[in-house]
Amino acid sequence: LFTGLLGQDYSAGLRFYNKYDYNENGDFSSLKISTDDPIHVEDEFTLSFDFTIRNPEPFGLFFQLDADSLPQSVLSNVNFKNRDTTYLEFSVDKSDIMMSIPIPKTSLGALNWHNISITYNMLYDEIRMILNNTVVRTIKFPMLNDQDIRLRFGFSEVQSDVPSMTLKNIKIIDKLGPRHHWNLDEYSGDYAYDHIGGRRAEVINTQWEYESHTKWQNADSLIYVGDETIAFHPDNCMIPIITDQLKIYTINTHGFTQDYPYIDIPHREGYNIFINPKQEMLYGFYGDGTKYYSINLKNNQETNYSIVSKPDQYYTAGYYYDVDTHDLFMIGGYGWYRTKNHIQQFDFTQSKWDTLAVWGDQFHPRDQVRVSNGPDPDCIYIFGGQGNESGMQERGWQRFYDLWKFNRQTYELNKVHTFDILKDHKSVSLGYSEKINYFIMSVKMSKDSPIEIFIIDPETFNIDFRSTIANSQLDMPDEILKPHIGEKTGKLTVPVRRGFKGLTTSLSQIYTINYPPMDPPLVSFIDTWGQYGFGIAALFISLGLIWVRWKKNGVHENEYRWVAPVSIPDENLYLTNNIAIQCFGNFKLFKYGKELAPDEWVSKKIRLLFIFITINGEDGISPQRLTSKFWPDSLPKSAANSRYVAFSQIRRMLNPFEGILKSTSRNIHLDYGEDCFSDLNFFMSVVKGNSHSEIAQLEKALQLYGSGHFCHDINESWMDDIRVDIQGKAKEIAERLSQSYQNSGQWHPLGELGKQVLKWDNLDGEGLEWAMRGHFNRNREAKAKAIFENYSTHYNEVLNQPYEMRFSDIIDKYAKKV
Numbered sequence: 001l002f003t004g005l006l007g008q009d010y011s012a013g014l015r016f017y018n019k020y021d022y023n024e025n026g027d028f029s030s031l032k033i034s035t036d037d038p039i040h041v042e043d044e045f046t047l048s049f050d051f052t053i054r055n056p057e058p059f060g061l062f063f064q065l066d067a068d069s070l071p072q073s074v075l076s077n078v079n080f081k082n083r084d085t086t087y088l089e090f091s092v093d094k095s096d097i098m099m100s101i102p103i104p105k106t107s108l109g110a111l112n113w114h115n116i117s118i119t120y121n122m123l124y125d126e127i128r129m130i131l132n133n134t135v136v137r138t139i140k141f142p143m144l145n146d147q148d149i150r151l152r153f154g155f156s157e158v159q160s161d162v163p164s165m166t167l168k169n170i171k172i173i174d175k176l177g178p179r180h181h182w183n184l185d186e187y188s189g190d191y192a193y194d195h196i197g198g199r200r201a202e203v204i205n206t207q208w209e210y211e212s213h214t215k216w217q218n219a220d221s222l223i224y225v226g227d228e229t230i231a232f233h234p235d236n237c238m239i240p241i242i243t244d245q246l247k248i249y250t251i252n253t254h255g256f257t258q259d260y261p262y263i264d265i266p267h268r269e270g271y272n273i274f275i276n277p278k279q280e281m282l283y284g285f286y287g288d289g290t291k292y293y294s295i296n297l298k299n300n301q302e303t304n305y306s307i308v309s310k311p312d313q314y315y316t317a318g319y320y321y322d323v324d325t326h327d328l329f330m331i332g333g334y335g336w337y338r339t340k341n342h343i344q345q346f347d348f349t350q351s352k353w354d355t356l357a358v359w360g361d362q363f364h365p366r367d368q369v370r371v372s373n374g375p376d377p378d379c380i381y382i383f384g385g386q387g388n389e390s391g392m393q394e395r396g397w398q399r400f401y402d403l404w405k406f407n408r409q410t411y412e413l414n415k416v417h418t419f420d421i422l423k424d425h426k427s428v429s430l431g432y433s434e435k436i437n438y439f440i441m442s443v444k445m446s447k448d449s450p451i452e453i454f455i456i457d458p459e460t461f462n463i464d465f466r467s468t469i470a471n472s473q474l475d476m477p478d479e480i481l482k483p484h485i486g487e488k489t490g491k492l493t494v495p496v497r498r499g500f501k502g503l504t505t506s507l508s509q510i511y512t513i514n515y516p517p518m519d520p521p522l523v524s525f526i527d528t529w530g531q532y533g534f535g536i537a538a539l540f541i542s543l544g545l546i547w548v549r550w551k552k553n554g555v556h557e558n559e560y561r562w563v564a565p566v567s568i569p570d571e572n573l574y575l576t577n578n579i580a581i582q583c584f585g586n587f588k589l590f591k592y593g594k595e596l597a598p599d600e601w602v603s604k605k606i607r608l609l610f611i612f613i614t615i616n617g618e619d620g621i622s623p624q625r626l627t628s629k630f631w632p633d634s635l636p637k638s639a640a641n642s643r644y645v646a647f648s649q650i651r652r653m654l655n656p657f658e659g660i661l662k663s664t665s666r667n668i669h670l671d672y673g674e675d676c677f678s679d680l681n682f683f684m685s686v687v688k689g690n691s692h693s694e695i696a697q698l699e700k701a702l703q704l705y706g707s708g709h710f711c712h713d714i715n716e717s718w719m720d721d722i723r724v725d726i727q728g729k730a731k732e733i734a735e736r737l738s739q740s741y742q743n744s745g746q747w748h749p750l751g752e753l754g755k756q757v758l759k760w761d762n763l764d765g766e767g768l769e770w771a772m773r774g775h776f777n778r779n780r781e782a783k784a785k786a787i788f789e790n791y792s793t794h795y796n797e798v799l800n801q802p803y804e805m806r807f808s809d810i811i812d813k814y815a816k817k818v
Contacts, residue, residue: 013209038148048117060161110490365391431482620669
């Protein structure tokens with residue numbers, strides 16, 4: 001899955017390791033920006049970057065920056081001042097001056113991005129730090145007006161500790177605009193590339209986030225010997241291991257905690273064990289339903305109970321334990337050659353199981369069901385199991401592949417979905433992540449098949465992603481440990497179990513991959529060609545050439561799963577041609593993959609003149625019109641001389657590609673050859689194509705147009721009409737695409753197209769229609785409603801009257817396929 005699926009650029013980022021991380025070679029991480037080749041700055045510059053902190057521990061340095069005439073300044077993560085808060089602290093060496101910004105630890109996490117910018121104003125001897133464009137701190141510190149700065153992130157010889165952080169979008173901006181930009185969106189390799197200034201930064205013992213989203217890792221292994229038993233724990237990252245004592249292994253830290261080192265637990269076979277960390281109690285229930293015991297983990301006091309209910313043996317039942325309410329449920333089970341369809345709740349005050357008066361859909365007798373929480377906190381979700389309509393063993397067992405929803409308050413039980421794709425599965429483990437609001441299922445389809453992971457939409461029950469864990473043919477889904485998203489790590493974590501023939505020993509393995517899983521690049525240009533390979537890959541991906549056909553995993557086999565083109569920043573598109581012109585976004589001119597800095601233009605007027613010629617396209621512009629725009633008050637001879645001088649300056653700047661500027665007495669235009677790429681020229685070639693232009697070409701054009709910004713940094717009045725004209729042409733392309741999408745039933749790209757058009761014009765009626773049709777036909781009513789409410793709000797604000805249709809009207813009008 002590419003990044004457009006979830007609306008964030010998960011493929012960007014560089015992960016840093018420290019002493020708290022599972023790190024094979026043990027070295028801390030660093031990123032050398034300019035330690036060996038200083039960056040010269042004058043008057044003022046800003047360093048900014050995006051970051052996540054997976055774990056507030058340990059204390060460590062984000063970066064250190066120094067210059068020959070500037071003492072070392074550092075930004076640190078300080079985690080030890082308050083148990084609920086970490087602090088970003090900026091300090092200057094050999095000075096008591098410091099800036100500090102608090103961040104609640106609850107707002108940290110692998111999926112929670114923040115932005116920090118630090119501006120060194122050397123003219124006014126001021127340093128300013130801003131977090132998330134809202135929190136500002138300022139200090140005064142004397143500085144010289146020009147500096148050669150050396151910058152390094154992470155580990156240094158002075159301070160080795162590194163935060164548990166991931167960084168992306170490191171930028172250095174001076175008074176003339178962007179100077180350097182390391183996106184940190186590479187897939188692999190030992191260098192990060194600067195897409196503006198051409199600098200190469202060395203990365204040491206780090207991991208590229210993109211790569212971590214494409215490869216499953218065997219992050220941990222645990223061997224269970226003999227009578228060791230796994231207990232239920234409400235935190236999926238905790239693995240309680242019961243022998244004659246209680247040991248709790250923590251997946252996050254890859255080690256055992258020492259919470260209860262002196263608990264004495266007599267060995268008992270055939271018990272299902274549950275831990276309630278809020279009560280600090282352990283409960284063990286025997287499989288035949290006749291007895292249970294409890295252990296107070298605070299004082300090691302054990303109590304044994306007899307269950308007063310009639311014995312009826314419920315081996316291999318499914319259990320659901322709510323530690324907040326201290327409610328324990330048992331679903332199904334096997335005993336006396338029969339499976340059961342009972343749902344029972346344990347009465348801890350009376351020491352008995354109560355069989356609940358369940359109503360709703362018919363639930364056939366079964367055991368080995370998988371049980372999970374889900375989006376409705378009042379409900380238990382039940383999957384599969386084995387049994388038959390009668391429950392009698394002599395009639396043979398069959399695998400169930402249905403999903404049920406049981407309301408704990410009303411006792412209503414309903415079948416919500418049947419997964420035909422799992423009809424012949426062998427084993428399953430079911431989990432749910434509230435963080436992403438998806439069910440996660442690890443599946444063993446057959447005896448010799450590898451473990452597969454399904455990510456399931458809890459509203460539509462579509463399998464939105466399917467991934468295979470390589471080399472897992474010998475593993476089975478764990479019956480107790482559930483697949484989940486790690487709260488601190490942000491990783492999709494899948495525990496599995498492997499037995500050994502003839503031995504009582506078993507092995508738990510923990511597979512992880514960064515969420516969301518994605519497909520790797522089709523070709524590793526980076527490894528083959530270095531920076532230029534990356535540029536070529538970025539160009540092809542950004543132009544939308546990579547499309548993947550996805551089957552809905554047996555749900556709708558004739559439907560295409562549309563994957564949005566990867567969102568590569570504008571600077572990446574133009575590294576592969578000798579000369580390239582960018583009009584969409586801010587205007588930029590590239591030679592040999594490097595952007596011409598603003599100070600390389602002779603003057604602002606010369607830059608505007610070149611832009612005006614560029615945006616008038618291959619048809620060009622007359623000298624008279626050019627004169628009226630740029631030398632309106634000059635006499636004809638003087639204007640012609642000024643024009644001649646200006647063209648000479650432009651050609652000198654374009655050298656050795658000065659030949660692309662063509663000037664005659666009647667027309668001035670740019671002549672694009674094979675070595676020149678222009679996004680506007682490509683866009684206009686698609687516009688001029690007939691209505692039967694290839695869909696891929698139309699999609700490429702709109703990918704370039706993006707959110708509708710055209711020469712966004714130019715504020716001249718003559719840009720207004722041109723922007724309106726370009727937007728109109730983009731709408732023409734969108735209309736052609738919408739017809740194709742609707743005719744072929746490609747609802748996902750239709751919905752995305754509608755959302756894109758609404759970014760250009762938030763009152764565009766056709767954009768709303770396409771967004772509604774696309775979402776309704778994919779059963780995304782909640783998303784459709786959010787778009788409609790946003791549209792209605794803008795409508796009311798702009799036109800000062802409510803929109804004439806209600807959402808119910810929208811459903812009636814667009815909910816069915818055309």
